Amino acid sequence: MALPALAVLALPGAFAGGGTRRWFGGRAEGQRAEAQAAKDAAAAAFYELDTAQRDLRISVETITAVDDSPAARRAVADFDALGARIDEVSQRYIQAVDAHDLDRDDLEAAVAARARTELTAARDELVRVKQELDRFGASLEPLLGKAETQLARLAPAVERARQALLGASNALDTVRQRGLGADDLAARLAALSPELTRLNQGAGQHGAAQTLERAERVQREAAAILAEAERLPEKAAEVDHRLVSLRTRAQALTTRAGQVDPVLSELRRRFAAACWQDLQQVPAQAAENVRQAELKLREAQAARDAQRWPDATSLLSTVRALLNTTDEAVSAAGDRLARLNAVQKDPQQEIERTRFAIRDAQRLAMTGRSTPDPRHARPLDDAVGRLERAVGGLQGRHPDYWHFLTETEAVRQAVARVVGQIREERGGGH
Known part of the structure; x- marks a missing residue:
């Protein structure tokens, strides 16, 4: 025969075997619920902090993979310091959770209240550190953007290097088929083989910055080999042409000599x-x-x-x-x-040519002046004297015409220097 419901509730130990708690009154259960809510909130804060730390670690690793600047090293140090702070607050959170069994049947109201206080404090610390972590993450954005840009360049750069090596190899095959040796170029290409191996090993082993620099260097060197290989037939033809031309010139000079x-x-x-x-x-x-x-x-x-x-x-x-x-x-x-x-036939032509140069310089020196500048007048007067002496040297039975010609040339050069000086000074004055 079935018992009334109230009678079932009144039976001793009715809840003892079913995993349900004994009932100690509304106040204790209220404190337990509040403590459990504080525990759940702290757990959520702990999860958010842990997730943010993991995400930020990826950002820091991205930066350090391509950047060894003082700013990047400082970012690593700051992240490590934040990591130590996170470890501290996480440990206090774990200790607060371990210190209180909120599922105990005999949980007292005072104990539940203390648990709630400690778990709430742990949550507040976790939230504050998460805020610090967020601010730190925001400060990393310039470095992170630069690093991500460089990483985005990495794969294309490596591929360009591979293609450049392939192109150089094909170009060498082509010139060899035409009977042209390219041993020096082949040796240079072979020297790049270890570099290709390192490129294939990737940035994880050698670092992104080093890999990018290596890829760009390999591409440049392979492109140079390619260009030289492609020019080799032209160079051979040019050498052949120069050999013929210089032989002909040597023969002509033998005749002229x-x-x-x-x-x-x-x-x-x-x-x-x-x-x-x-x-x-x-x-x-x-x-x-x-x-x-x-x-x-x-x-x-x-x-x-x-x-x-x-x-x-x-x-x-x-x-x-x-x-x-x-x-x-x-x-x-x-x-x-x-x-x-x-000059033997008509020395006057050389004389007049030199006198004209002197007179022209003298007119320029007097332009806009009542008296010439001594710095200009003195060398022009000296030029007049040199010309007169050179003309005087033409007297006699066997004049030194070559000395006369070299003197008049020297006079014209001296006059040209004075003219250049005057024009430079007046040009600077405008």
């Missing part, structure tokens, strides 16, 4: 020794220069045949310099004779 002796013979016969003595060694020096040039041309041809392009280019530059020197010396003899013939 043979014409210096008749020129010197005429100079000796018609003019004073001072007019030609400095040209005495031209034939012998020209012959020696051409001989040296032909020797270097043979060496350049051997370097080209061995496809030692830098050696071939350097030797051809030496040949060109030798031939230039020879050309100037050989030309000097003919030019000397032509100038001496002209």
Whole structure:
């Protein structure tokens, strides 16, 4: 027969075996509920702090992966300090939770109230530290933005480096198929192989900043190898052309050098020794220069045949310099004779040319002045004196026409310096 409900409630131990609490009155249960609410709030604050700390640790690690600046190092130190603070408040929270069993059947109201107070204090500390953490996170935004930008550049940079290496390798294969050696370029490309291995190992092992720098360096070097490989056929053709051109020039200079002796013979016969003595060694020096040039041309041809392009280019530059020197010396003899013939026939033309330069400078020096500036007048007066002495040197049976020509040239140069000085001073005054 079933018992009335009230009778069931009155039975001793009715709740003892079902996991339910004994009833100690409304006040105790109210304190238990408040303590449990404080515990739940503290748990929520603890979870939010832990989540924020984990997220911020990722941000700090992102920064340190690409940034080793003082600001980044300071951020790590500040984060570590906050971590220690978080550990402290977390420990106090855990201690508050462990100190009170809110599920005890005999929980007293005073104990529940104390638990609520301690758990509320723990929650408040957790909230305050979370606020500190949020402020710290906000301060990291500039560093984090810079780091994320650099990380975003990383994968494309590595891929560009790989593609550049592939392009350089393909270019080397192409020039080899055309019978051109590229051993130096192949050696440079092989030297980049360890760098490619490090790129493939990634930023996790070598750091993002170092990996980005490595990728950009590999790309530049591979691009340089590619460019040189692509230019190799052109360089070979250029070396071949220069070899032919310089051989032809050397042969022509050999012929021209043979014409210096008749020129010197005429100079000796018609003019004073001072007019030609400095040209005495031209034939012998020209012959020696051409001989040296032909020797270097043979060496350049051997370097080209061995496809030692830098050696071939350097030797051809030496040949060109030798031939230039020879050309100037050989030309000097003919030019000397032509100038001496002209001044011997009509020295007045050279004299008037120099006087005109002096008068023009004197007019410029007097422009806007009643008297010339001594700094300008003195060298112009000296120029007049030098010209008069040079003209006077033309008297006699065998005038030194070459000295006359070099003196008039020197006078015109001195006058030109005065003119330049005047114009610079007046230009600066405007």
